[in-house]
Amino acid sequence: MSNPLLEGVRILDLTRLLPGPFCTQYLAQLGAEVIKIEDPAGGDYARELMPELFAVVNRGKHSVTLDLREADDVAAFKQLVAGADVVVESFRPGVMERLGCGYETLKAINPTLVYAALTGYGQNGPYRDAAGHDLNYLAYAGALDQIGSAGGAPAMANVQIADLAGGALTAATGILAALLGAKVSGEGTFVDSSMLDGSLALQPIALAGLRAHGHTQPRGADMLTGALPNYQVYKCRDGRYLAVGALEPKFFARLLAALGEQVPLPKTLKALAGGKASTGQRSRKPPTADSGDQSRSGRPGLRDRFNEVLEDPARARRWLAPVRWSLAGVFRLRPRDAWIRALSQADACVAPVLTLEEALADPQVLARGMAEQVDGGPGIGCPLHFEGRRRDPLAPAPGLGDDNDWLLER
Structure with missing residues (x-):
């Protein structure tokens, strides 16, 4: 029997836009069942604002619609929690408590539950309630100051470092560690994952320079x-x-x-x-x-x-x-x-230095099976390979409420 990875793990995903959905899609690629919990009035904001982004970071998931401001829907959500392994949310601290669905409440329903909160600044500290995006977290982390050419202004990358590496992948690591601990101990835990914290942790090279010289080097000059x-x-001669x-x-x-x-x-x-x-x-x-x-x-x-x-x-x-x-x-x-x-x-x-179009057609990328088709357009596969396990592409992203009938017992 091959290693089942995360098969049998059920994740309730209340996140929206990019960091949370990217995190849970990674876990779906590892075999987990991911159920998006979406507001009936439009669902994940990315559905309307950035439909192509929604399509590429919500593959392989199910969708149910629940309005957690309504008592009946809160009860239905708690029913799902009773049979879940993980809850992931990306609201500002305190929102889930005000909805009657905070960690302590859900833990009483399911003691083995892993509850992950993926936020910009974490559950404590002076910025905990502040709004932010990738650029803000990188700025506070000291990472943005390191990006760019010598003598120029800080540069903005089209790779969301704080959202994805500092946030999504860091949170996924925490969730996996907590799942393993819950399996051993029979007790779940709260995973507090901050995109600022995760971005700060991505800087061992700059930190080594600070330790060696007492200060970081000028931008573009380390x-x-x-x-x-x-x-x-x-x-080169052709401008590339x-x-x-x-x-x-x-x-x-x-x-x-x-x-x-x-x-x-x-x-x-x-x-x-x-x-x-x-x-x-x-x-x-x-x-x-x-x-x-x-x-x-x-x-x-x-x-x-x-x-x-x-x-x-x-x-x-x-x-x-x-x-x-x-x-x-x-x-x-x-x-x-x-x-x-x-x-x-x-x-x-x-x-x-390849464009994304060139990268997706590169023979190394093709040999690794990283280029996929997603809803008729280009997509990127799972970057992990496992012995004895076939890596099939995930199903397309779900329509809003596609899975209400079989997941909500009403």
Whole structure:
């Protein structure tokens, strides 16, 4: 018998829009039965405001309509709770209590219930009752300050980091842990998941910089956001971009060697590729291309010099700026896809910056079964694979109240 994952787990989902529905769809992809509890007057706001978003984050779910301001519907909801494993809601703190459906009330009905509240700021603290969205949570978390180009304003990503990674996936982790604990102990629990908290927890790199230097680096100028020429995005001749992630010295050395086979290299890159140090005082020399501890000449090798500059990001930016400028000039000589073909065998951590359309047609994505059709349009499959378990696409998102007849005993 194969591992059933979450088959047999019933989740009552009162969430709307993006973070909560994304969380519960993840759990549906893992086998859980998810029942959307929706207001009869329109249901989830996304149905009308963003129907395509609704379609892609509510697949595989059922829908029942209940007005929790009405006593009969509250009674029907509690009847569902008695046979459920999880309740997920995303109201501001206190709303469910005012409706007569707070955790303590539902726990008395079902002691093994896992009750998850996915909110912006959590159940306590001065912001607990404040409204917010992804941008606000990232701003408070210090994450937005880290996103963007050097010298520019904070940048807004079209990937909802706080909603999805800080919120939905963090909440899903909490729910799974609580379900496991309930199975062992026979007692449910309250899962308090805050998108601000989850976003704050996503910053180990910036936190390491703060610990090492006493302050975070300027936006776009930390080691992984622009200080290093070998971890950078470069524009190509056709206006498209390459993502160069040759972070370790061995990958950078391979990249320089492969580039040298394709085009004449500027002096700055020749010195690196050939293992020669530039002239001038030792403290100002760029790293050699040797991936060992020392180059053949006895001077510090690439690994040594990069370890040295890692201790001082500002110095790294100054020392390595000519290398970055030289690489930028080289990559402008050819179109993006020509560089990908030329560097395909270099094993140097270089990738094309794809559009979503291109990503969904990429052979790696297709091989992993990640591109699906959802209601006649493009969709994204479950990113997890399990041995011995076939991963079938989820059913389309339900219509409002589609499952009233068989789920509500009236």
